[in-house]
Amino acid sequence: MESEKSQDWESLFGSDDDTFVNEYGSRDEYEEDLVSSFFTDSSDDDLESFDSVLTSVDQQSSQNDTKKGWTQISPSEIPGLTYIPNVLPPSVQDELIQCLPDGILDRSTGRQAHLYRPFAPVLQNLMQNFIPSAFKKQVWEGKDAEAIIMQVYNPGDGIIPHVDLPMFDDGIVIFSLLSDITMEFTQPSSKRKASVLLEKGSLTIMEGEARYQWLHGIPFRTGDWTNGTWIPRAQRCSITMRRIGLNKMFG
Numbered sequence: 001m002e003s004e005k006s007q008d009w010e011s012l013f014g015s016d017d018d019t020f021v022n023e024y025g026s027r028d029e030y031e032e033d034l035v036s037s038f039f040t041d042s043s044d045d046d047l048e049s050f051d052s053v054l055t056s057v058d059q060q061s062s063q064n065d066t067k068k069g070w071t072q073i074s075p076s077e078i079p080g081l082t083y084i085p086n087v088l089p090p091s092v093q094d095e096l097i098q099c100l101p102d103g104i105l106d107r108s109t110g111r112q113a114h115l116y117r118p119f120a121p122v123l124q125n126l127m128q129n130f131i132p133s134a135f136k137k138q139v140w141e142g143k144d145a146e147a148i149i150m151q152v153y154n155p156g157d158g159i160i161p162h163v164d165l166p167m168f169d170d171g172i173v174i175f176s177l178l179s180d181i182t183m184e185f186t187q188p189s190s191k192r193k194a195s196v197l198l199e200k201g202s203l204t205i206m207e208g209e210a211r212y213q214w215l216h217g218i219p220f221r222t223g224d225w226t227n228g229t230w231i232p233r234a235q236r237c238s239i240t241m242r243r244i245g246l247n248k249m250f251g
């Protein structure tokens with residue numbers, strides 16, 4: 001172990017014969033000084049300039065993300081994808097945020113709350129009054145969700161492109177709260193992609209082709225281009241509702 005560490009050190013900083021040994025006496029002293037200066041010398045200005053570098057990298061990489069040979073299409077061309085803005089009044093959004101476990105908005109990891117029945121009254125209200133009745137009747141056969149996940153995204157967070165597990169029935173419902181974020185839909189077989197800005201208070205539904213034949217994901221970055229303007233992300237919360245298929249298991 002020690003020899004691996006020495007090798008890493010030498011490839012990064014040179015051997016014991018180099019100048020730092022003369023200045024510091026030993027490698028350990030040098031390492032301690034390096035670590036402590038990193039943590040104590042980083043001023044607010046350094047952190048701000050780090051943030052601005054990060055933002056500019058995000059801006060450029062998302063602008064250059066042309067995916068060679070892929071065709072950008074309108075989300076309305078994806079069968080089974082429904083996006084409805086301004087579904088939730090601000091008062092309902094506030095009530096929903098109160099359902100989050102204490103402290104989850106302040107944490108940098110583990111920002112998911114998995115909820116199962118019986119659901120809190122505010123979530124029951126969401127299912128009864130804010131999911132279109134035609135979808136509930138036709139796709140969820142008049143029933144309510146069985147599994148709900150509330151997820152918190154801080155700027156820079158995302159979710160890798162995926163198709164939801166087969167254990168979940170058709171019809172995935174996503175409510176967005178607190179801040180807007182871009183979701184990308186990709187279909188590798190047809191090399192088509194579409195971007196949807198999920199605004200706070202909006203509802204997104206994936207059923208049929210959109211649910212089973214398209215990947216959906218949220219790019220890991222600090223903002224999104226919206227009509228040519230870079231909009232920095234703020235903290236966002238989503239509520240994803242699913243039904244669990246009878247006799248279906250993981251895998």
Ligand SMILES: O=C(O)CCC(=O)C(=O)O
Pocket residue numbers: 149151159164174216238239240
């Ligand atoms: O948070 C979202 O908007 C998407 C969540 C999602 O895709 C998932 O949990 O599988």
